[in-house]
Amino acid sequence: MTVASTILRSRVIQKPFQLFHYYFLLEKPPASTLSDLQFETDISISLNKFKHHNWSIKEVCHYGFLSSIIFFVFIIFPASFLIKIPILLSFILCFLIPLTSQFFVHALPVFTWLALFFSAGKIPTHWKPAISVKVLPAMETILYGDNLSDVLATVTNSFLDLVAWFPYGIVHFSAPFVVAAFIFLFAPPTSLRSFGFAFGYMNLIGVLTQIFFPAAAPWYKNLYGLQPANYSMQGSPGGLGRIDELFGFDMYTTTFSNSPVIFGAFPSLHSGCAIMDVLFLCWLFPKYKYVWWTYGSWLWWSTMYLTHHYFIDLIGGAALSLIVFEYTKYNHLPIVDPAKFCRWSYVEINKIDIQTIDPLSSSYISVSDTSDSENNLGLDDNVTRFVNYPYLQQQPIFQAQSSQSIAAQLPVEEFEMSSISVPRSRQSSRSYIAGVVAHDDVDVSSHEDNSSLENSATPSVFDDEHHQISSTTSTTSLEDLASQASSLHPSSSKKNR
Amino acid sequence: MTFVSNLNRVLPQKFLGFIPLFIGVEIILGIGILNKAGGVYGILSIFTGHPINFWQWLYNMLSILTLPFYISALLNLKSKPRNARKISLASLIYTVDTLVGLFFTIYFILFWFSVEDVTQSSGDYVKRALDDLTPGSGGIISDKLAGSVSSTSSSDLSSQSASLVRELYVIFSSTIVITVVRIYFNLVIISFTKALLKQDLNDRKYHERLNGDDDDEVEILSATGLLAGVHRFVYNLERGAKDTLNSFFS
Numbered sequence: 001m002t003v004a005s006t007i008l009r010s011r012v013i014q015k016p017f018q019l020f021h022y023y024f025l026l027e028k029p030p031a032s033t034l035s036d037l038q039f040e041t042d043i044s045i046s047l048n049k050f051k052h053h054n055w056s057i058k059e060v061c062h063y064g065f066l067s068s069i070i071f072f073v074f075i076i077f078p079a080s081f082l083i084k085i086p087i088l089l090s091f092i093l094c095f096l097i098p099l100t101s102q103f104f105v106h107a108l109p110v111f112t113w114l115a116l117f118f119s120a121g122k123i124p125t126h127w128k129p130a131i132s133v134k135v136l137p138a139m140e141t142i143l144y145g146d147n148l149s150d151v152l153a154t155v156t157n158s159f160l161d162l163v164a165w166f167p168y169g170i171v172h173f174s175a176p177f178v179v180a181a182f183i184f185l186f187a188p189p190t191s192l193r194s195f196g197f198a199f200g201y202m203n204l205i206g207v208l209t210q211i212f213f214p215a216a217a218p219w220y221k222n223l224y225g226l227q228p229a230n231y232s233m234q235g236s237p238g239g240l241g242r243i244d245e246l247f248g249f250d251m252y253t254t255t256f257s258n259s260p261v262i263f264g265a266f267p268s269l270h271s272g273c274a275i276m277d278v279l280f281l282c283w284l285f286p287k288y289k290y291v292w293w294t295y296g297s298w299l300w301w302s303t304m305y306l307t308h309h310y311f312i313d314l315i316g317g318a319a320l321s322l323i324v325f326e327y328t329k330y331n332h333l334p335i336v337d338p339a340k341f342c343r344w345s346y347v348e349i350n351k352i353d354i355q356t357i358d359p360l361s362s363s364y365i366s367v368s369d370t371s372d373s374e375n376n377l378g379l380d381d382n383v384t385r386f387v388n389y390p391y392l393q394q395q396p397i398f399q400a401q402s403s404q405s406i407a408a409q410l411p412v413e414e415f416e417m418s419s420i421s422v423p424r425s426r427q428s429s430r431s432y433i434a435g436v437v438a439h440d441d442v443d444v445s446s447h448e449d450n451s452s453l454e455n456s457a458t459p460s461v462f463d464d465e466h467h468q469i470s471s472t473t474s475t476t477s478l479e480d481l482a483s484q485a486s487s488l489h490p491s492s493s494k495k496n497r
Numbered sequence: 498m499t500f501v502s503n504l505n506r507v508l509p510q511k512f513l514g515f516i517p518l519f520i521g522v523e524i525i526l527g528i529g530i531l532n533k534a535g536g537v538y539g540i541l542s543i544f545t546g547h548p549i550n551f552w553q554w555l556y557n558m559l560s561i562l563t564l565p566f567y568i569s570a571l572l573n574l575k576s577k578p579r580n581a582r583k584i585s586l587a588s589l590i591y592t593v594d595t596l597v598g599l600f601f602t603i604y605f606i607l608f609w610f611s612v613e614d615v616t617q618s619s620g621d622y623v624k625r626a627l628d629d630l631t632p633g634s635g636g637i638i639s640d641k642l643a644g645s646v647s648s649t650s651s652s653d654l655s656s657q658s659a660s661l662v663r664e665l666y667v668i669f670s671s672t673i674v675i676t677v678v679r680i681y682f683n684l685v686i687i688s689f690t691k692a693l694l695k696q697d698l699n700d701r702k703y704h705e706r707l708n709g710d711d712d713d714e715v716e717i718l719s720a721t722g723l724l725a726g727v728h729r730f731v732y733n734l735e736r737g738a739k740d741t742l743n744s745f746f747s
Contacts, residue, residue, distance in 0.1 A: 130660070134664045146539055146553050151547040152538060152541060154546055318531045
């Protein structure tokens with residue numbers, strides 16, 4: 001105890017904690033529990049929620065799909081059941097303990113992807129489809145005029161090898177963790193689960209595609225031409241083999257030679273992961289969108305230069321990421337408020353109201369010119385549009401009104417960012433929080449979330465309490481859009497007030 | 498007139514039948530931008546020395562030229578009123594791009610099968626065709642390439658690779674599906690543009706604020722310098738595209 005106490009009181013521990021407390025935790029309004037994490041370890045809490053949970057069709061599909069893949073992996077993985085069962089039980093235990101379940105439940109798509117990816121090599125060969133060798137280079141030439149990997153890998157040297165290796169061999173593997181950390185710290189609460197959902201599903205769909213449509217990468221064509229392939233062949237590190245030679249030790253050769261999915265060229269999950277990182281970073285920090293897209297372009301070049309993928313693979317991965325991100329954005333992701341500094345600054349969570357950002361809708365709310373500089377390739381300009389809502393909600397006159405009625409009563413300009421210039425800073429955020437706290441009648445904590453499964457990124461049976469998610473603007477199901485589009489009424493009927 | 502009324506009949510009112518058009522256009526332009534980035538990588542052959550012919554060079558240049566217009570349209574997709582002219586130009590370019598793309602697709606199919614495939618296969622066609630016909634003999638090549646796995650029979654290894662017929666089927670069916678999807682995407686963009694222009698006309702009619710041209714006009718037309726000249730040129734293109742489509746749909 002004494003040693004532990006000494007360590008905890010040491011400057012090395014105390015100083016970072018003080019800084020973290022000063023810069024982040026002090027942002028939190030006293031009455032708000034929105035950003036809180038769960039520290040309970042009582043399994044009965046989760047079991048109780050599980051028993052009383054009303055399962056929606058979406059949830060059944062979500063958990064059913066992921067469970068069936070995990071079951072498949074459990075069956076095919078060539079290990080004794082005496083080993084597999086305890087591992088599975090520990091995994092289940094992590095889902096039952098509230099402390100761990102808050103992460104594990106939402107990371108389930110990621111775990112499922114990893115389980116399937118690392119077990120893919122164990123799938124019996126006679127179950128696997130035939131390997132395509134010509135399809136990708138042919139489609140690349142037909143759609144893009146040439147084999148772009150050949151174009152970029154015509155000239156190789158040590159300098160270019162290092163330039164290519166850095167994003168492909170180093171940044172790629174660490175970037176998702178960094179992005180997740182940024183999202184946890186700076187995005188509204190519940191955003192990280194959306195990232196887990198999008199990242200996991202994108203990779204899972206990608207690996208399933210690779211298994212059902214096995215295809216050879218450019219390195220194969222360089223080694224064997226367009227000769228037939230088979231599953232007994234070993235993989236190749238491609239251009240990364242030169243990095244191993246340069247540094248004098250085996251970093252990639254063995255790993256890529258024994259990859260679980262050797263003929264998994266399409267789609268490129270390097271591209272998919274990078275573009276997913278880029279899209280989330282642009283969503284969170286739109287000001288630096290050129291930096292994020294530069295990284296994406298750089299990784300694309302590296303991937304082709306190192307002969308790991310054709311350009312069509314990159315497009316496949318990137319398009320998959322874009323589609324999954326769009327789905328996540330319009331269904332699950334909360335809106336980033338540029339006036340808020342970090343996770344702990346938020347006192348409520350707003351979702352995108354598609355009616356107010358649809359330029360063809362009568363409920364459309366104009367966006368100001370200033371938002372252009374904040375856009376992330378146009379994918380989240382609703383950010384600026386919605387920054388006004390918390391301020392509007394401080395005024396009792398707006399409390400009981402729908403967004404449509406507000407828009408009807410006020411000039412459009414009053415909704416524009418230019419009229420309420422709020423820099424994204426701790427100072428402004430604190431000022432606002434102070435204002436909110438002063439207005440007891442605008443106590444957002446009273447907005448209990450009775451449908452967190454609808455609002456959460458990954459439907460979860462374990463998290464339906466203590467999140468104050470405002471559904472003022474939530475029209476989040478694409479399935480609902482058809483009926484809503486034909487209606488002139490906005491989603492105000494869905495208000496949980 | 499008949500063409501317009503026929504076109505109106507096939508224009509989708511929702512993306513994929515249930516998603517708002519603007520989300521569809523957002524995805525379509527996003528994928529379009531990612532695709533057109535290929536031109537940037539392709540043109541790098543100038544530096545790498547990879548040989549390309551005139552048509553490949555032209556294709557890459559056209560991709561690069563269309564890229565900024567798609568980006569601009571996506572950036573302004575939800576920014577009224579300027580999105581009307583931005584999307585109009587992107588819509589016209591997308592349509593021309595689709596038509597030109599069809600010709601390039603046909604040319605590159607011929608290019609692949611007459612130059613690339615023949616060169617890289619170097620007689621492999623005959624061998625693989627024979628392999629397809631006589632399973633059991635085709636695994637010899639595979640065994641040599643793989644370093645051989647003695648426990649696996651050569652016929653098993655041969656069957657693990659897609660046959661020539663299967664590869665050709667996938668290549669042609671994928672090309673057809675992608676072309677059909679591209680035409681559908683084009684219709685979605687046209688449908689969105691049409692609705693946007695109609696709304697823009699109504700806005701101008703009923704809202705005094707929008708009676709003139711959009712917010713950018715004064716700033717763009719009064720600016721000086723080379724960049725301003727480019728902006729002015731693009732602005733005029735956008736206005737022209739908008740007027741053209743307005744008269745086309747009216």
